[in-house]
Amino acid sequence: MPEEYVKFDLTDMKNFEYDMKRCVRCKGCKWVDHIYMPGATYSTRCPSEKRYLFDSFSAWGRLRLALSLLNGRIEFNDRFVEAIYKCQLCGACDAGCKRNLDLEIGSALESLRIKCVADGFGPMPEHKAIAEKIEKEHNVFGGPADNRDKWAKGIQTDDKAEFVYFVGCYGSYKMQGIPKATANILKATGQSFKIMGSDEYCCGYPLYSTGQIEKAKKAAQHNIDTIAKSGAKTVITACAECYKTLKVDYPKMFNKSTSDMGYQVIHLVEFVADQMEKGTIKFKNNIDMRVTYHDACNLARMSEPWVYWEGKRKLYGITEPTAPRRKGTHGVYHQPRNILKAIPGIDYVDMIRIRENAWCCGAGGGVAEAFPEFAQWSAEERLEEVDEVGAAALITACPRCKDNFSKAINASGDNIKVMDIAEMINEAIK
């Protein structure tokens, strides 16, 4: 193979042409890791393929469509755009593929969305509406920007703190119990922190994940500058989407690496797990409940640091220097489980599909906005799994997951309780 120069730059789909061509349709992107295959049921991990069935709704099919687009065999049309966006970008395919091969599935799919928007065919109208709200009020709900820190009334923050708590739109506007709990937890451990108030813009996940990279970059740049200005070295968040966006997508958008960003991003569960080791947090209250934990995709298999790469691809596809591969091995998997297991009274049980094999709640990638019925369908499948293991409560570490599960429960009348892990921890330390 003649050498070619490629880079992990998502604005040019050609950078991922190799990955598109080299997919062999082993469907590692669809099935639960065969070692963990639970049997005839709960055996897949791609909501899109299970819901819509045709191969165009799978990672392997989308790669084929992207390749056909690159080669001029097809052009964007409504069905194509629909196939692109009926996907949570949950990363299950990417981790599954890298079990056996070294293909950049996730990036290729993101790149396809960026191309779709750049060519004027994407995103979906609902995504554009959210982009407008973000542009105007810097949050996904369109609420007044000035209301962003309303939840923090009466909470003591420290402008000199090295920790900045990035609250996110859902915490700030819709689920204020989560930031309140988070603040309490930080306080309980003696960790001072500050918040960015109305200077905190939507992290940009709804923009980036729907291919609106230019708009996402604006939001990102603002937040990066604000963090830099604040002098904080650590950004803590209780939202998995914000976590992954700040940690992974920001560097990705600017062709940088996570380590180049000048700040470290941690999720509340990482912080609490660390405090548990140090002995600075105590779970005093008994919570008698059988609970299970839902791995939010963005905190779990998609959360490994981004390492920008450019270089040569040579004979046999060998990269030089060796391209880094994020395989989902080092996601934040153990910390939330260790926390829950340490809370007295809790009877912890894992679901059938966990960690890198987890089934997405259904909300991500702009699905909840553009295809709410699909988002609910996906959540319902996960809730069946909760029932299957006999858990009374479902704990997650992402407000978007909580929101989507709650909607599904409201619609179905199920009696499963959904809680954010910050709320659970807060209950335990009160």
Added chain:
Amino acid sequence: MGIPQEAYKAMEDIVGSQYITDDQVIAQAYVGRLGHGKDTGIDLEMNVPPAVIVLPRTTKEVQGILKIAHRYKINYVPASSFWISHCAPKRPNSIVLDLKRMNDLEIDEENMCAICGPGVIFSQLQEEAIKRGMYTTTPGGGSQVSVVANHINWGLSPLNYRNGVPGRRVLGGEWVLPDGELLRIGSMSTSDDPFWGEGPGPDLRGLLRGWIGWFGAMGVVTKLAVKLLPFHDEGLKPVGISPHTTLQFPEKKRIRWYNFVMPTRESLVECMYDIGKAEIAAALTKVPQQWRYIAKAGCREDFWEGWNTNEARKSINNIHICRVMLVGYASEEQLEYEERVLMDIMDSYGAKLGRTRQSDNSWIKNADSATMWMMTGAYTSVQVTVDTVDCGVKGGEGLAREKPAFTPPLMDDYGEPGWFQVSEIGHMGYIEFLQYWDPNPNQENLYKKDEWNYIKVPTLDAEWGMFNAFNMYASPMNLTGKAYGPECRKWFEKVKAEFDPDKISNDPIPWDVDEYVDKVDWVNKEDYINRDWSKG
């Protein structure tokens, strides 16, 4: 272009509008480039998008679709897991029957069989079987392949050492013939119970499967019972995080792997014969050197760093690894007994027992077939001989001598004579000769990989008297179909003429290679068309 509107409408009425599409964007997702045979000439040159994709749920729906196809003379391609290049349409205006919705799985625990729809894959079945103290053979094709499809055309793996070749595990079922008529085979011919494979009189399983069978060119098997085999009852525990996941063996001595370093290749072969004769073990295989380097590598570049060394080059002739799995089906005592016998045998050859992890990443439940593409981006097996161990080894050594003339474009594997293993407790040996290459079309002489694959290897095998009938699907029928049997091609033609005279069931399979090589300039067809194979 496309199919008649009334045909589409009729199929839509059968399956419902959400399970059928003629959208040409969706169709692009079904254009070839899949699994075994990917990036070979046929895959690159012959695949076309389907006109319609339909997702049936029941046998009745499949019958309905096939009857419509028959009425309108529309070519159709049935596929379950799409893991071989035959399962992509090669004729314009074809229907793809994507069978993924036909995923019912029922286990008959008492009588040790599983009744599967074509959408059921091996890791699903294996898990359900292991839960009940049984197991099946997860084939080299991979855990992700269809249980039904694989049983009717392939199914080789080291577990066949105990479990037997797959043809013996095919039981009763439902087979929709090319014209849509339903044929119930085995015990289903006279009852609703598929637990037994033989029907009354001549066994029509002989028409259904084979080595290598029809690949959808003889209708659709919509339900098949397959035999399960007894396993131990301690279970296997999945551990680790991707990509380092594995099945941990129980502490009780009920299952163990052993890796032996044998002094010579000859001793590796001889010990396999001895192990078979002693009637011990549950799996028995040689470990090719490349696989060891793959296993150690975190990525492709790691592999090449290890492989591009003198040590690797020398390892082909200096390191001979025999991997043996023992299972205490009855008890721990059985395993201990077999271990003593195994050690007696291995000691007699001066073998050294190496460090062996007591877990399984591959073969029992997971078979990483996709990993084969990791090294170079393209792979295929050109020789798959099943006969005696000795026959397999000779074939591999012979091909290793011939391969340098085709390297490059083939990857230099330093003369590796192939992967061999034993089936049916030593009654059979099995070799697979593996090729890797860079599929980038701009390379010089890339056509030679097809020449090697489609023509050279099959010709050598037939000349040598090797049973590489796997190549029945990867060589011209005018070559292997003529040489083997002899003239087994005639029977394919007769069967097809009787049951599918209009050739609507996955045409041009199994004559696709003939059709392909007709169009290329690097094959002298006269060489094999006029050849008299009767004297060998």
Added chain:
Amino acid sequence: MDLKNELQKIVGAGNVLDSPEILEEYSTDNGIYPPGMPTVVVKAGKSEDVAKVINLANKNSTPVIPVSSGVHFQGCTIPYQGGIVLDLSNLNKILEIDPPNRRVRIEPGVTWGQITDELAKENIRVISPLLPHADRSVITDYLEREAPVVPKYEFAEPLMTYEIVWPNGEVFRTGSASVPGYPDSPAKGTNPAGPGLDFYRLPQGAQGTMGVINWANLKLEYLPKINKIFFMPFEDINAAIEPIYKIPRVHIGQEFFLLNHVDLALILAKQWPDDYDRLSDILPSWTLILTISGPPRRPEERIEYEKEALFDLKKQYFQDMPILEALPGVPGGGRELIHMLRKPWPKEEVYWKNRLSGACQSLFFIARPEDAPSFYEKVVDEAPKYGYPLEDLGVYLQPIEQSRVCHLEFNMFYDPDDPIEREKIRIMNRELAQDLLDMGAIFTRPYGDLADMVYEKATSYTTALKRVKKMFDPNNIMNPGRLCF
């Protein structure tokens, strides 16, 4: 030129027989079906003759009835439409014994009597059905899917590959024997599959309707030197089910089967009829018989762990089942059975199934072991209606494939010289078969009267079978009228 002359040209004058006595001899068998006269009998002297005879028969549209064994029980060699009886008994060479690859290649006339002794010299054997007749063709038994008496092998079938003359006269080799140059080739013919299709399946259960085998490769296993035999006696057939399912499933034992007191007494009786009378009185209603044998390496240790595992199973699943090393009241405790099972029934003695009345009609089928008691009950309910004494009903259950399924056989004994009794048995056989078929019995090789009822029920299978038959036998010359064609 007439048929006889043409045949003589092929096999030589001495091998074409048409004297009335000879034709008479080939017109019947040891079963319940009426005779049918052949036109001519041809004794093939070499395998090349077979294709020539079949080609000639095709030219003349003459039926060909292949006969390999010296003994037949089910009527499938009776030439009801006349024609050529192709006697293969002179094709009786053991062509190759290949101990390293545990394979033997034999011609169709090779009998159990012949092969067992020859292989025993090398401490190897072909696993046989239960006590086959010494004159039975080994190939015929496995082409006709007789159940091996050892159910422990996962890959149950001993037949591997063969050379066949298809009904259209073409010679074809199956599986890995299909390689050019066979047998002087590296491939030795141990893989049954292919080439392309599993051709080896088509002549199975075909009663000679799908061609004639010139030779076949069969699997060899070691002949154990050290053995133990266990008897599990009991009175109610339901008690058999647990041990039948559990024992082979954990890889214990070699020969394993169930006999009722009638069949067991027929086998064990030495002095006829005294021993039989005594044994049939004292033997338990049912006996499960299991042998445990040592392989060539560390045989005693193997027997030891298998024995231990057997008693563990008993403790866990069938505590009340006695496991005895000798049958009480039986001379030698019945232990000689272990040696009997490794050989065909002695040629010099009346075949065990014929001892009681001179002949036996076996009604057999495939079933789930768990269903065996209900099939048995049905036969017990019905047999007296035909005036058949239950005390003379033989029952044999052979677990197959580690007891996944079983071969269930009812043996009905009769006097072959009494035409009324013979007819009575024929009616009973037919009507019982219909009852059992309705209950779900799987008749995979329906002989004689059973063919019509089974093929009629197997509608789609029968239709397809006829199409296949037409492909291979366009003139319908091979054993016509036998199955559904």
